Amino acid sequence: MAQGHGSHRFYFCYLPNEDSWIKLDIVSDIAFGKFQELRTGLAADCLRRRVAHGPLWLPELRDKAWLQILHLVLDKGHIAPERVPVALWATAVASASDPVADFLDRKFGKGKAQDLLDLLGSGNFQDVPAAAASLSGNWTRNTSAPKMISVTHRVLRRVGPYLKGRGPVIGVLAPDGAGKTTLLVELQSHSPLPSTYVYMGLWSGSRHDPWVRRVPGAVVARKVFRILRGSLTARYVSFRGRLVLMDRLAEDTLLASPETKSRLGALTDALALRLQPTPDLVLVLDAPGELMFKRKGEHSPQILEEWRAAYLELAGNLPTARIVDASRSASEVRKEASSLMWRTLVGEEAADPVEPARLPLHLWTLLDWRFLLPVAQCGRVGYGGHIGPDTAASLSLLDPGATRIAMDGSTGAVEFDLVLLSQPDLLLFEKGIRSLSADGWICLQVKRKFTLGRGPHTLGGWKRALERAGFDEVEIHWLVPTLEHPERLVPTASETAVRNTIAHYSSARFGKAKAPVARLALRLGLFNIAAPAGIVIGRRVEEAGHQESA
Structure with a gap:
């Protein structure tokens, strides 16, 4: 909205790919003057005479010429050097018999439209300010409405334009x-x-x-x-x-x-x-x-x-x-x-779509476990569980052909070199193990659970499940502060790293009550049970792969 600009309404659009703004200035009335105080009532007739120009509707040529003339004279009050070609074009197209010219003659007296055309056609543009002042003065002489509109719009412009509703x-x-x-x-x-x-x-x-x-x-x-x-x-x-x-x-x-x-x-x-x-x-x-x-x-x-x-x-x-x-x-x-x-x-x-250069920080952190693996190339990647679209897109950094592990057996004989499972149940866990190749790596993103049911409920429980399944080099890394928005990975085998992390996050995450509990669990060797979320990584040794296939 543009306060004090009459019927003008402005619409904007930003084009990110072109880094450009589009601005549309839409009017529903035809008015002139510095504060749109000179109303004409010409809008309805000009719309009826409009002509199609391809996909657009434009004013009829003679209306366009006269509206341009009145804009230059009444709005601008003078003809600037850069607008001289436009003024000469409009003067050549317009005539005293046009509908807008008839409006001027009825408003100011017979022959006024022709006088204005003669002035512009002569090229004496230095006389335009006087003619503009005369027209504006005659327009407002017999009525107080234009003066009231001018005062009102002058005040409203001090308020300035505004967006619809509350400003963001x-x-x-x-x-x-x-x-x-x-x-x-x-x-x-x-x-x-x-x-x-x-x-x-x-x-x-x-x-x-x-x-x-x-x-x-x-x-x-x-x-x-x-x-x-x-x-x-x-x-x-x-x-x-x-x-x-x-x-x-x-x-x-x-x-x-x-x-x-x-x-x-x-x-x-x-x-x-x-x-x-x-x-x-x-x-x-x-x-x-x-x-x-x-x-x-x-x-x-x-x-x-x-x-x-x-x-x-x-x-x-x-x-x-x-x-x-x-x-x-x-x-x-x-x-x-x-x-x-x-x-x-x-x-x-x-x-x-998620782009590698614009991944949110927590998604980059969720991928940090790649650097915990002693292999340069992960090979074929399979994933399952609570994997959101952003994480799935980020997994394509490891393998553009990363595949979700199907529970109906549709993956067939596909063997993955790396399997990522987020918050798996026992069924998905067993399916992930069967899908893993010999010497392949499995990564479990898990939370501590307090609910009853089958399966491990703690990070330590998932570690023991991998070890029982024949996995080697099993490690636990604490996700700080949460699985959904991690900021760092802390190996729970390092008491120093865990203790320093607790000290760093005690005020923001654990509070004064939880920090001592976490330290006590660490001292008692129970931190893998107390940790709320983490990543458990293990390698399926070749012998385990043979036993599984047997």
């Missing part, structure tokens, strides 16, 4: 040097959508920092002020129907460990998360620490790399977060962000 909130999270501000400026300048840049910046420094630190409570007061300013501004802009582009969201507060926060700090963090509008899309920019250090020269590559990992971990917990590779050029990052923003605006889920 697009936020960007990343360490310093990833290109947050650059991306938001690029999005705002390249997009024709009405938008407002909002900076949250709860901890950003300023030249007043030395004075603020000396005053007791001033740091907290400044943080609260920034929370109120950023959150209320974003809510107001969104309420007005404008796109909100937020730099540094309140979700930054989730990165700090609760154990390092004071009660007042935790309270202000909660206030920020409560007052800020929920982002419709969070763009998490991912770039190597070395690159971010080169771009901005702040902190160190090691610190930036730690922050990078923290932001990627945070992205896994935000349902609207999308990871964007920020190591590319600014235009490439802006192109991908524009596509994600457009899908958010129109309410579409990503429909593109």
Whole structure:
């Protein structure tokens, strides 16, 4: 919607493949003047006289010429040098006997249309401003309606254009040097959508920092002020129907460990998360620490790399977060962000097939078990169980012909060199073993279960099941924090690795109650029973293969 622009309505569409925006300016009335205050009532007659031009309907040629003339004279008020050819063409096509010319004669007196044609035809374009002022003055002389429309539209234009409904909130999270501000400026300048840049910046420094630190409570007061300013501004802009582009969201507060926060700090963090509008899309920019250090020269590559990992971990917990590779050029990052923003605006889920370069982080982690295998090539891959379309697509990286293991025996005599089973039952587990070739590898992605029933219920139970089936080199790797969104693989045979992981994730995942339980299970040698999810890998030795076939 375009407030104060009469019947104009604007429609937009973004074409990701071409990185271009299409804008349609649709009008349902024909009005002229700076504020569309000079209404004509010509729309219905012009539509009746329209002509087909291929798949399009266009105004009849004489109507088109007269509407162009009135646009130049009444809307622009002068003939700019670049518009002289258009004015001369319209003057040559139009005549004083045309329907629009008859409207002008009835409005201003006989011969007015011909006078306007003579003025433009003479080439004395310096006299056009005076003629435009005369026409506008005569139009508004006998009625107050045009003046009222002009005043109303002038006020409404200060409100500005707006989107239909609430304006979406697009936020960007990343360490310093990833290109947050650059991306938001690029999005705002390249997009024709009405938008407002909002900076949250709860901890950003300023030249007043030395004075603020000396005053007791001033740091907290400044943080609260920034929370109120950023959150209320974003809510107001969104309420007005404008796109909100937020730099540094309140979700930054989730990165700090609760154990390092004071009660007042935790309270202000909660206030920020409560007052800020929920982002419709969070763009998490991912770039190597070395690159971010080169771009901005702040902190160190090691610190930036730690922050990078923290932001990627945070992205896994935000349902609207999308990871964007920020190591590319600014235009490439802006192109991908524009596509994600457009899908958010129109309410579409990503429909593109999963591409290797754009796999979500947790899917890359789900494939990390490949590097646990002592083989360079996995050969033929079979899979089964709770395998989603994204994971199935990512398995094609191992084997483009990766095949789902059929339970009806339709796989026949196919033997796989690698079998991946996600949360299998006993029937699928036995089918996977029979489908595996000698010296082949099996990978089980399993969860701890508390339900009754046949089959292993723990990671340790699945390990014993593989060993009883004749598998060798059986190992357990703990999936942290969950099977659905893992962030790292930790070998449970390494007490140091498990202990360090528990310490790292105790505040975010286990809590103060669960961390001691996990340490106790590790000390008692029961961690393979206590671990909630993991990957169990084993190799089917040749002798076991012969026994199975026998």
